[in-house]
Every structure is written in structure tokens, then in C-alpha cells.
Amino acid sequence: MPAQEQIRTAVAGVSGYAGAELARLLLHHPRLARTTPFFLGRPDAPATTLTTLQPQLKGPIADSSADSFAVEPFSWQRIEERRIDLLFLATPHEQSREWVPEALGRGLRVIDLSGAWRLEQPANRAIYQFVDADESKAVEVQQKTVYGMPELHRAEIAKAQSVANPGCYATSIILALKPLIDADLVDVDRGIICDSKSGVSGAGKAPVAKTHFMYAADNLSAYGLFGHRHLGELLEQLKVSDAQIVFTPHLLPIPRGILSTIYVHFREVQTPPSIAKLFQDFYAASPMVRLYPTPELPQIQYSVRTNYCDIGFHLAPDGKRCILVSCLDNLLKGAAGQAVQNMNVMYGWKEEEGLL
């Protein structure tokens, strides 16, 4: 598909963290004139402005127009009037489950940041408890939706009408494991352990007990043991069974960033150069993955506020056990940044455009 010069985008759900980050990225994206309309996720919310939601986006005293980014209540009619080409949904799962089919029906391309359409297998998405008004339609939409991880599905994304943006935890784990599993290096029957830690923005903007400063600060807690909803993405993308992988998320007392520590057994003895080469080859065409040379390791502070997924690894002296450390910013590569990356792929632009 040849690069398209100019498109019209809209973002629904700019009041959440991912939507806000996405709005900021689109405003600075070189391919998009500063005309992106913004919408609240809810049809019934009062109109507001982006700078009310995010005062840090305000302009200087002399440039009051900078304050004029209107945020309208969500409305299909207004989306049509604005002749939108690409709709980003940074809305709750249930909302996206309903709106993606509607958007496709209206001829829009869609990038959905929620978990609504990431999972092909009904069993894997049972945890979301979706109730589809039109089940056959849902099956059809699911089939045409591409899992939006450009490093794995670049070609399909380019042609896709519907893209399901991956989960933040899932991105950090899949990108670290995929090259090893695809090369059949990992003895998956010995079990893969994914111990992940995420900053509080991953828990959403709603003030609840768990996001209270007094709960999160000076603390660390594990949650969702043997039952986090990102597990399904690992199963489908890595093609492993539930018995072969364990994923445990933890809540870190920091605003943003994910670090996943991943433990695998190799079938055969490996060396640092052999593993490094595998990653270099796998991601040779991927501008948003960075490999750390052993013995260096990524840290959350190096990946936060970038769109990179940083990967490092250590081999045990026996050459058969390996620890992978993977870091990313849960709001960028784990959400809004990856969504922009998907847009770039969908329209034939440079994959990292607007993301450096």
C-alpha cells in the first residue's frame, strides 16, 4: 500500500491516561496537521478542552489559540461530518467491543487500545465476559482484526481495517520471548515464568483503593495470580499452553514503566553471542526494539518516555537457563505509542515516525 499523504484521525477516550498520551503524540506527529479532533469516551459527557484535561499541554500567554483543542462528547454523526479516516478507541473494553463493529460498518479504519478484540479464542477472552449483541458479526470482526504488534504482524497490519493494540504487559513479554520460541530454543514444557512489575498508570485513572497514593506508595504487591487477562495474549501470540507459562503482575510505586523478568530453559546450551545474534536478526527491521549487550540490562528509567521495548538477557553458567529482562513504557510502547506505530504501518509511513 503506497504511503498516504494526509489522513484525518479521531481519538475517543482522551480523558484516560492512554488517550491523553495518544492525543499528545498525534498533536506532534509530522504527518498529521494539528487538526485531530478529540472525543470523550462517553456520549453523555459535557464538552471540554484538551488543556483542561491536561494542563501541561497549554500554550504560552501569547498564544491563546493553543488552548483551543476542543473535546466533544462522542458522536458517530460528528465523526462522519469530520470525514474521519482512522478512529482510535482508548475506551473501556465493553465500549470498544460495541464500537469497533460500528466503526468498521461505517467504513472507518480502527485502532482499538482496549482488550476487546485482541483474542481469537473464545476461551481466552472469557475473562472479559463480553456480551455481543450480534454474535456472528462479532466473529466476523474478530477474524478481520489484526493483533497490532508490528514486530510480529507488520504486513497484516498494513492492510488491516481493524487493529487490536496489544496489552502493555503482553508486549513486554511477547517481544522478549518470541524470537527464542520461534527458533524452538525454549524447552516450553519445563515452564516459562514471567514475573512482571508495572507502574500505577497501568491501573487506570479512576480513583480506587488500589490507586490511592497511600496504597501504592512505599509498597509492592502481586495480583492476578494465575488469572490475569493478559495471559491469553501470551498463549495466542507465543503459541504455548496455559500449563507452559506463568505470568504474575505486580504493582510498583512509580507512575509509569514495566519491567518483566522472564525465566526460560533452553533445549541446548547457548552462548551470549548466539542469543544476541538471534535477537538482532529477528528485529533487524524493527526500529522500536533495543537489545542490551550482556552483561548490561535494561532498567525502567531507560525506557520510560520512549516508545522502545528494551531487552536484555543473562545466561546461567550452564548455558541452558536464561533470564530475560524486558522494559517499556506502559503508556507508550505498551499503549499509545504502539498505536501510533500501528498507524504508521497502516498508512505506509516510517514505522517510528512521530515516536522518537
Added chain:
Amino acid sequence: MPAQEQIRTAVAGVSGYAGAELARLLLHHPRLARTTPFFLGRPDAPATTLTTLQPQLKGPIADSSADSFAVEPFSWQRIEERRIDLLFLATPHEQSREWVPEALGRGLRVIDLSGAWRLEQPANRAIYQFVDADESKAVEVQQKTVYGMPELHRAEIAKAQSVANPGCYATSIILALKPLIDADLVDVDRGIICDSKSGVSGAGKAPVAKTHFMYAADNLSAYGLFGHRHLGELLEQLKVSDAQIVFTPHLLPIPRGILSTIYVHFREVQTPPSIAKLFQDFYAASPMVRLYPTPELPQIQYSVRTNYCDIGFHLAPDGKRCILVSCLDNLLKGAAGQAVQNMNVMYGWKEEEGLL
């Protein structure tokens, strides 16, 4: 009043931060060893246990009885059945405004941690917008209620049936200024500036936008400019006018602790020893105030998890301008600790008992 050997206490409002801290202090108070305090939640809340609310109070595996601190729904009948002597109210202002008269009518002594009864002047408490069912009764209760700062009102507290526990910000400021103002050293007409900073526990346990980790962390914000409700306590206890004092609170990204930086002009030139002497004399009988020798200054970390109010000061080279720095733990000396201190005074015990 001779020391009373044994009393029965109850705490209403143990689900909040101050109530929880108070429960912890009372459980370890040497005078209350044989009478576990009676814990009460909201009248309409289901019964629970203290260790459910505060898992850190759990006992070891072998001692499951340690888990048995029941928290019952609030009920006057149960308070009578338990023959409570002293009722602590760690309840919202409106609730305390209603319950303190009721408690006094039932012959209980009361220490109220809310702002309901701290202010004598109607103008100063207008900000709370109390609606009293029985206004003349309210006037009567107000008149017999003592402002519970032992360093200033020790004798009245000892005899009081009703004690209004001071505000956290107010405690840090009043204790630093009172010796200087009483000695008429301060030129109050030149204005007193109180710039205070508090940890997030001061904002309460309810999850709201302001207590969200993402709002509070990595941030600092001023609020309540020229209108915080603790101002009235400063006016009444320091006997200054609204035009003579400014108080500005800020929200710090830490769990607990207050630091107030206070700026005054002296009428005459002073020296560090003259000011130090004044404080030493004023607080000679006060076990919960610590003075820092110039040029040392208190810091939040030194006062947190103690019941002390720490005070330090620096004089300008001209000897007439002075900066006071005052620190305390908003949940201890600023709330639950000061409440225990008041109980100790009310029953003739050592003022610092159970607080070191």
C-alpha cells in the same frame, strides 16, 4: 484529679487513617492493657475486624486470637453495654458535630479528632457549614469543649469532659509561634507567613482525584489559598487577626509528615540563645516538643512515626527576621497521638505514656 487506674475506651471511625492509628496506639497503651478498646465503624457498615482493615496488625500463625479485634457498627446501645468511659471520635466533621452532644448527654468523656468543635467563633467555623439541630445546645457544648493541645491548655484538658483534638497543620504552626507571640516578640502587623507542606494521608482515605498516585507522585501543589479551614484555629489560639497571618498548605508526594516554614518579624533584635531560652522555658514541662539547636533544623523524616513536634529556627543577620521550621507526623502529633496525649492528661497519667 488523681490518676485513674483503669478506663474503658471506644474508638468510632477506625476505618480511616487517624482512627486506625489510634486503634494501634490504644492496643499498645500500658494503661489499657487489660481492656481492649472497643472499635466502631459506621452505623450502617457491616461488622468487620481490625486486622481486615489493617493487615499489618495481624498476629502470628500460632496466635489466631490476635486476629479477633472486632469492629462493630456504631451504636449508642453497644457503647452503654460496654460501659465505655472515654469515646474517641475519628469521624467526619458533620458526624462529630452530631455525636459529641449526644455522648456528653450520656455522661461519656469525649475526644473528637474532627474539626467539629475546635472553633469558638461562629465566623471561624462558617467554612464548615454546620447545621445544628439544637443551636443552644451546640453553644453550650462548644463552651465546655477544650482545645486539646496539652502544651497550651493542660489544666483545662485534665478537667474537660469534651476535648477537641487540634488540626494537624494548626498543631505544627501554633506550637512554633505561641511562645514568640505570647512573649510579644513578634511584630504581627508586619504579617506572619505560614507555608506548610503535608503528606497525602492528610487528604483522607477516600480515593479521589487528588489522592490518586498519579496526581500526588512526582508532584507538589498548593491549595486552599487564603481559605483553608485550619486558619480559624490559628486565629483563635494565637490571637491574631486574619490580616496578620497567611497560611498556605501544599500536598507533598509522601505518605505522612508535615513541615511548616514560618516567617516572622521581631519587634526587637533577638539572638539564637534568647529565642532558644524562650522555647526551653515555654516547653519545660512538655514532653512532646523537641527544640533543634541552631543551625540544626528538623526534617520530616526525623519526626515521622513519633509523637513529637520538632521545632527549629534561623535568625537573619539583622536579628529581626526569623524563619521557624516545624515538623510533625500528621497522623500522630497531628491526630491520633495528640488524642492519646489528651487522654493521658484527662486521666492524670504521664503525658507521654504509650507514645514513645
Added chain:
Amino acid sequence: MPAQEQIRTAVAGVSGYAGAELARLLLHHPRLARTTPFFLGRPDAPATTLTTLQPQLKGPIADSSADSFAVEPFSWQRIEERRIDLLFLATPHEQSREWVPEALGRGLRVIDLSGAWRLEQPANRAIYQFVDADESKAVEVQQKTVYGMPELHRAEIAKAQSVANPGCYATSIILALKPLIDADLVDVDRGIICDSKSGVSGAGKAPVAKTHFMYAADNLSAYGLFGHRHLGELLEQLKVSDAQIVFTPHLLPIPRGILSTIYVHFREVQTPPSIAKLFQDFYAASPMVRLYPTPELPQIQYSVRTNYCDIGFHLAPDGKRCILVSCLDNLLKGAAGQAVQNMNVMYGWKEEEGLL
């Protein structure tokens, strides 16, 4: 001076926080696209690379050249060989005191981020205890050095060969007070109180007791009372006397950001619109100042990672007392960002270029 198309820049001191931030800004500056800045460390430090010092600047797997930003030991010879036009010094005060004269003698333009050349009056810089090898030369250099706050000295900066980049605290205070003092609204004899709070990056990269996580975290401390070295900048730029202004810095448990709470008395009654108008007029041509409409106030989180200085204010009901709240990022508008802003002014480029 007409805009110059292309210049060659060098940064000495990229291993510190301000130098690192400056390197990052210059690498992304649109005017410097074809001339990678030349990075310099200490004269006696081994050569290294920018991505070793700052792993977050690494490029993707495919682009190993992105890792090649060399950092050489400082050397005048190498600066000449690279035909540098503009030298940024992010070096310690003593070093800058020595190197700025040398750089000017070699015909370079210089922006010095240290405190070495900010103060005209010997008494105000006594605190730095500079020992100049050539005192008459130092006097001459001082006279030709412009205080690099574009909002106040735009025209002189444009022509200057030597620019002294302001202190971070000083920037937050001067920009908030200057419009009011210049308009003679402030009764300076009643005293101005500047209560400032800064994140830990302001304390430098050297690991010392004060920058240890255990000291700074969960804490707040005041320091430098009546004696911080930024005070001289306030005196000279605001034209007030030491007796008329008090400045107290505090160490906040956050990585970056400054909030200053400033208390003034007006000579006459003012209104929010009259004050707002004053600021709007004063900063009409200044793209890096944002005014918050009363009752909104800036917060550290809104200004961090921007080059703006955010200003808000509240008037007392009497219309004569005013609290100003000023926020900025100490590494951007308080250091590296303002340095780039000065460069833009010096070369006739848009003042905000590379800073949005």
C-alpha cells in the same frame, strides 16, 4: 542580527544532569540537524559515549550508528579543530570561572550554565569564593556577560558573546515577581517571602549524603536559610535589597521540578484581572511563560518536561496581599532548556525552537 543558518556547538560537562539534558535537546534541535554537537567531558576523563552516560538515548538494534555519539576529554585544541561557534559550559562554577574568559579570548560565543558569571556585584558573588587569576580580565568579562533570561534581556542576549544562564530557583522567582516589581505594585519594604521547593536533580549527580535515596525519599527539608547563593540573582535582577526579600529552598522527594510560593504586599488594592493583564502584557512576546487564570494554579507535574515557567496567583480578599505560585522544570527552563532558548535568541532563531 539576522538569523544564522548553521552553527557548530559544543557542550562541556555532559556527564552531569544539566549537560545531559542539554545534549539531548541539541541532538533534536531542528537548526542543528546537520552538525551533531561536540560533546566534552572532564579534561582528565577517559573518552566515552553519550549512550554510555545516558542509555535512554540508545538507538534501535538496526541502527548501531545511533550509539556513536562520542564524548571526548575537554580540550581547547579539539574545540578549535572542530571550528566550534558556540560553547555551552555545564561545568562546576570554578571551572566556568576559568574557562569563560579563555573561550571569549578564542573568539567563541559562550553560554555558561553555572553560577560563575551571573552576578555583577562582588558582594553578591562572595559566597562562591572565586579566585580569579587575572582580576582585571575578570571584571572585563563580567561586564560583557549578559544575564541569560530572555524574558528580561532579550535584546542584549541577541548581541552577547557571553551569556550567564540563570539559576533554577532564581528563574522561578524572578519571572513571577519582575512584572509586579517593575510596575511598582509591590510594597517591597513590607518584605517578600519566597518559599521554594526543588526536586533532587537540583542537588547534582554526585552521590552524597543528601542525594541518597534514604535521605531524600519520604522527606522534606529546608536548607540554606538566609544564605543560598541564588539570593544574589534575586537582588540584582529584581533590584531589591537583602532586607526586602527572603528566599528559602527545600529539598523535595521527587526527581525534578521546582515550585516557588511567593508572598507579597501590594501598595494599592488590586484585582485578579488587573494582575492578569499586567502579566499578559509583560510576557506578550515571551513564548516560554504560561499564566494560569485565577483560581487555577500551576503544579509541578504540569511544568515538568516542558521549558515553560508557569505562573499563577491568588489575591487575598483585601486585594492587597498576593500569593504567587511559580513552577518550572529545574533541568529545562531552570538550566538546559533556558540555555537553548538563549542560543535561539543569540542566533536570531525562533525563541522556542527545539523546545516544544
Added chain:
Amino acid sequence: MPAQEQIRTAVAGVSGYAGAELARLLLHHPRLARTTPFFLGRPDAPATTLTTLQPQLKGPIADSSADSFAVEPFSWQRIEERRIDLLFLATPHEQSREWVPEALGRGLRVIDLSGAWRLEQPANRAIYQFVDADESKAVEVQQKTVYGMPELHRAEIAKAQSVANPGCYATSIILALKPLIDADLVDVDRGIICDSKSGVSGAGKAPVAKTHFMYAADNLSAYGLFGHRHLGELLEQLKVSDAQIVFTPHLLPIPRGILSTIYVHFREVQTPPSIAKLFQDFYAASPMVRLYPTPELPQIQYSVRTNYCDIGFHLAPDGKRCILVSCLDNLLKGAAGQAVQNMNVMYGWKEEEGLL
């Protein structure tokens, strides 16, 4: 051994975090009421006081004697003069390696908080690179030294002259795994993964790059992969081989607390009650372990500032994979608190005395 009424204690190394915490605990220990512990710093350090090192221990204005806790330079002569019974060493590993033999030779009982004497196998302590002046003496001291984990070695500790206080990470892992491994439930050949996270106090008081606030805050980093020195304690206490266990520590942006997430495979299908029963039986006589009933899990905030090791677990639906979560305060149960617990056992006092 019958309980001894009164002993004289000394602490060497009160300037570090563990030593400071230990000093605080001993000062409040009911058995040591009349014998203030004797505090010692480095042999070459000037005399100081405990309240200079830890201002939070200061007493009130009225009680200046409270400030008189002298800290003398370390000296064997002074230890003899004070007729010390029990010497705590909170000193660096090398120092303890030298001083424990000396102390034993002088007839003192010793609790050493360092890693100097925890490991029986030379291979396991090779990482410390100890150089013993008298190797046969070192062998002899090692043989008589007991690993000071009362839950495992209560009887030996009671009789021991020399106790090696366990590592903080090791304590959190060993206490969680020991009951399961001893009962032979764990299929150790399938590998045990211990993913641990610790607050910054675990990294020591010396200001280094890693303990700088700017490094630790808003960050998470893994370190010591396949090579942390606590690994040896796991091997020896759990009787597993290096090939059977992986331990990965991470640095958390919090002052104190450790959380270990531990992954095991069971040989046979288990149920939550069967595992709970096992722990209850194993720790029936252990007052400092708390078990969390499934599905509850410990969190760092519940264990910090207590001497408990908190343990919880989740079983996979298959009943064969299990995740254990273990939390403790690295300065208490992970250091000073466990040292006091050992003292209590050594002198026949209640194990939890002075620790609740």
C-alpha cells in the same frame, strides 16, 4: 538454658542502617531496661552520639539526658571494661570475619549481622573473597557458628556462642520454601524461581551511584543475576543445588521492605488447605511468621516496620504449580529484628520480646 535476667550488650557499627535499627530496638527492649547498650563506631572514627547519627531518637526539651547515648570508637579494651556479655556486629563482612574470632576468644557471645560466617561450604562463600589470617581458627569458628534463623535452628541458637544472622533476601525465601521442601512436596529438579525485590536501605548507607535518589526513584532494576551472594544461604539451608534454584534480586524505589515471588512445581497435586496446614504446623511455635489465607497475599506495606515474615501462596488450577509471596522488612526480620530475636532465644527470653 534458664532465662538470664540481665545482660550487658554492645553494638558495633551503629552508623549503618542495620546498626541504627538495632540500637533503637535494644534501647526499647524490656529485658535491657537498666543497662543501656554500649554503642561503638569504627575504631578510627571520632566519638559521637546516637542522636547525632539518628536525630529521630532525640528526647524532648525537658529531658536533655535523652541525648546522651555516647557512641565510642570501637575498642576491645572498652568492651572488656564494660563487661559486655553479648556483642552485636553490624559491621562490614571483612571486619566481622576478623572480629568474630577475636570476640569468641575473649569469651563474648556474638551475633554477627554480616555475611561473614553464614556459609559452611568454602565454595559458597568464595564470592566474599575472605582472607583469613588463621585458617584453622576460621574453620573452627565456622563450625561452632549457628545460622541464626530461629524458625529453623532454635535449639542450636539457644546454646550458641556465635550466631550468624541471615541475609535479608535469604530470610524471605528460606522461610517460604523450607516447610515445602522439608515435606518433600517440591519437585526441585523442575527448578525453583525466586524473584525478589528490595527497598534501597538494603543497598547500604554509603552514597554511591546506585543509591542516588535519581537512580533509584521512578525506576526498577534487576542485578546480580545468577551471582548474588545470598544464593549460598539458599543452597545450604534448603539443601538444593545451584542447578535447582534461581534467585534474582531487584532494586525497588522504596526505603525498606522485601517481597519475594517464588515459583515451584509440586510432585503431587495439592490443595490450599493442605498447604496452609503444612505451614501452620511448621511454624506453630514460631511467633514471627504470619500466614495469609488464600486468596489473600502479603504486601510490603503490611510487613514493613514489623519483625514478621509474611507468607502467602496461590495454587494453579492444576494443583501442581504454586506461587509463594513472602514479605518482610529488610532492616527488621531481615537484619536487626532477627538479631534481637536471636538474642531472645540465646538468653531464654520470649522469642518476640521487644519486637512487637
